[in-house]
Amino acid sequence: MFFIQLKDLFKSYGPVRALNGLNLKVPKGSLYGLLGPNGAGKSTALRIICTLLEPDSGDVEVAGHNALLQETETRRRLGYVAQEVAIDKILTGRELLQLQGDLYHLNKNYKKERIEELIQRLEMNEWIDRRCGSFSGGMKRRLDLASGLLHEPELLILDEPTVGLDIESRSVIWGLLKELRNNQTTILLSSHYLEEVDELADEMAIIDKGKVIASGKPDDLKKALGGDRVTLRVREFSNELEAESVKKIIKNINGVSNVVVNKKQGYSLNFLVRSNNVISSLTDHLAKENFEVFALSHSRPSLDDVYLQATGKTLMDAELELAGKRDFKLENKKSMR
Amino acid sequence: MITTNSSLHYGKESKNDMNQILQETSALTWRLFIQLIRRPSTLFAGILQPLIWLLLFAALFSKAPIDFLPGNSSYGEFLGAGLIVFTAFSGALNAGLPVMFDREFGFLNRLLVAPLSSRSSIVISSVIYITTISLLQSFAIMATSALLGYGWPSLGGFLLIAITLLLLVFAVTGISLGLAFVLPGHIELIAIIFIANLPVLFASTALAPISFMPEWLGWIASLNPLTFAIEPIRMAYHHSVDLTSVLIKAPYGDVNGYSCLAILFILTVGLFFLVRPLLNRKLA
Numbered sequence: 001m002f003f004i005q006l007k008d009l010f011k012s013y014g015p016v017r018a019l020n021g022l023n024l025k026v027p028k029g030s031l032y033g034l035l036g037p038n039g040a041g042k043s044t045a046l047r048i049i050c051t052l053l054e055p056d057s058g059d060v061e062v063a064g065h066n067a068l069l070q071e072t073e074t075r076r077r078l079g080y081v082a083q084e085v086a087i088d089k090i091l092t093g094r095e096l097l098q099l100q101g102d103l104y105h106l107n108k109n110y111k112k113e114r115i116e117e118l119i120q121r122l123e124m125n126e127w128i129d130r131r132c133g134s135f136s137g138g139m140k141r142r143l144d145l146a147s148g149l150l151h152e153p154e155l156l157i158l159d160e161p162t163v164g165l166d167i168e169s170r171s172v173i174w175g176l177l178k179e180l181r182n183n184q185t186t187i188l189l190s191s192h193y194l195e196e197v198d199e200l201a202d203e204m205a206i207i208d209k210g211k212v213i214a215s216g217k218p219d220d221l222k223k224a225l226g227g228d229r230v231t232l233r234v235r236e237f238s239n240e241l242e243a244e245s246v247k248k249i250i251k252n253i254n255g256v257s258n259v260v261v262n263k264k265q266g267y268s269l270n271f272l273v274r275s276n277n278v279i280s281s282l283t284d285h286l287a288k289e290n291f292e293v294f295a296l297s298h299s300r301p302s303l304d305d306v307y308l309q310a311t312g313k314t315l316m317d318a319e320l321e322l323a324g325k326r327d328f329k330l331e332n333k334k335s336m337r
Numbered sequence: 338m339i340t341t342n343s344s345l346h347y348g349k350e351s352k353n354d355m356n357q358i359l360q361e362t363s364a365l366t367w368r369l370f371i372q373l374i375r376r377p378s379t380l381f382a383g384i385l386q387p388l389i390w391l392l393l394f395a396a397l398f399s400k401a402p403i404d405f406l407p408g409n410s411s412y413g414e415f416l417g418a419g420l421i422v423f424t425a426f427s428g429a430l431n432a433g434l435p436v437m438f439d440r441e442f443g444f445l446n447r448l449l450v451a452p453l454s455s456r457s458s459i460v461i462s463s464v465i466y467i468t469t470i471s472l473l474q475s476f477a478i479m480a481t482s483a484l485l486g487y488g489w490p491s492l493g494g495f496l497l498i499a500i501t502l503l504l505l506v507f508a509v510t511g512i513s514l515g516l517a518f519v520l521p522g523h524i525e526l527i528a529i530i531f532i533a534n535l536p537v538l539f540a541s542t543a544l545a546p547i548s549f550m551p552e553w554l555g556w557i558a559s560l561n562p563l564t565f566a567i568e569p570i571r572m573a574y575h576h577s578v579d580l581t582s583v584l585i586k587a588p589y590g591d592v593n594g595y596s597c598l599a600i601l602f603i604l605t606v607g608l609f610f611l612v613r614p615l616l617n618r619k620l621a
Contacts, residue, residue, distance in 0.1 A: 051449075051450065052449060076452040086447050090372045090375050091368065091371060099364050102360050102364030103364065103365075103451035105357045105361070
């Protein structure tokens with residue numbers, strides 16, 4: 001059974017298309033990761049699910065409700081932890097949680113018990129009665145997470161929950177998310193940290209340019225690549241012509257597949273090898289054509305390799321590329337209510 | 338251990354719709370008052386500025402002949418009503434600022450993602466807060482005027498002042514909240530507040546009667562909503578309350594007390610209907 005279903009979602013901010021036919025199905029009780037570079041459309045998708053934003057077109061279903069029409073019913077079922085922590089600097093952490101409890105209509109005794117429970121679980125005792133303005137990024141994020149969980153939502157949505165956090169806060173948050181997942185809360189988490197999605201997600205989708213380019217279990221996606229990842233350079237700074245020549249040689253070698261020229265990383269070649277023996281024959285083949293091996297790395301495939309395979313660039317390169325194209329001012333203005 | 342069984346919390350919610358609206362509205366209002374208590378400078382500045390005006394302007398014209406103004410009042414007595422209205426007007430004009438900051442810093446999203454029983458709670462809490470503050474500031478000016486010997490209204494006069502101020506504050510708060518959702522940021526809102534504040538005061542009968550003004554300014558002053566609030570309050574201070582008496586000798590004709598209140602009422606209701614669709618759309 002799917003707790004969230006997104007169908008053909010389109011959303012543009014002026015000339016920038018944030019979602020371009022996004023389809024997604026999140027199983028009930030799973031921790032689902034959305035992986036993609038900044039600007040891929042993850043936050044826009046999450047804001048639409050949370051009823052904060054309306055898509056230009058498409059359908060959104062949450063817990064069997066049409067989120068675009070049954071907004072209050074949808075809101076009642078979800079907790080949202082936004083990318084930008086929005087707290088009132090003048091209130092103390094406890095006062096903010098009390099306010100949150102009142103917005104969700106929790107009764108007095110239950111609200112008090114629940115706040116205490118979350119303060120203990122998220123290790124906030126020492127500072128919860130200080131004003132929020134004095135909190136570090138990690139403290140704010142923990143408080144925000146507590147706010148999102150206060151009403152015991154069936155669905156928790158987290159947008160980049162550990163960006164810029166200290167190790168302690170990250171560990172506390174990861175621990176809590178695993179606990180929640182074990183208790184059958186459906187969690188939808190966006191991240192551009194590969195290790196975060198790899199560590200936490202039962203299932204995941206990779207988003208690029210506003211649509212899903214790969215989805216499934218992280219291990220299955222890596223296994224589907226069909227071998228180990230090799231990165232090869234024949235020169236420190238190669239060029240396109242040379243890289244294409246090497247590509248022609250390599251892709252004819254038995255046991256080599258999925259050869260990609262990575263322009264962003266000095267025209268290095270990324271490919272998969274079925275076994276270690278292939279690497280020794282590779283060196284021989286290159287030598288015959290007067291190419292030397294300047295650098296060669298060999299590793300188990302990661303989610304970055306899955307991304308690279310689908311897009312021809314690494315996640316970091318995609319982020320750098322998108323960073324230059326985004327108009328944050330326009331996006332903020334368009335997304336402000 | 339963190340529990341996630343949502344059926345638990347549904348049993349622990351306030352059930353009645355009206356209770357839920359009261360709970361969310363009082364929580365949002367309480368938040369604004371906590372901010373005020375911990376950062377009281379805006380409250381004091383709102384009182385201090387008109388007080389300084391009262392002291393300085395009253396001193397400036399203290400030696401004017403006694404028949405200088407209509408009703409043979411001193412300038413301090415004349416000025417009091419204008420500054421009471423100005424204080425309420427300035428306070429209400431700032432109503433949109435907290436909402437604008439909530440929009441800009443994303444706090445409004447926290448409210449919008451919550452299953453509020455009525456989105457109006459966000460607006461109502463702002464109106465309650467700003468009305469209370471504006472009235473408090475205005476009464477502080479009234480108390481100071483009394484201490485300076487400029488008089489104190491009768492009970493009927495006091496009631497008239499409260500009703501007039503409430504109508505004015507509701508109308509201006511509506512404009513300010515509307516602007517807070519239309520303008521792109523707080524810089525633009527502050528600029529409008531800055532531009533509107535003093536010219537609206539000078540183009541009213543707060544500092545001088547219409548008979549002192551050139552014709553063009555007389556026309557503006559007699560159409561200015563502040564004038565319709567100032568004159569009933571001035572009457573409450575200096576005469577017995579009689580709403581049938583002519584309070585404004587405008588270029589277009591005489592305006593009595595009832596008409597002043599009716600105009601303020603129509604303005605408030607009109608602005609409510611004008612701003613409501615915008616707020617509904619923004620808070621949907």
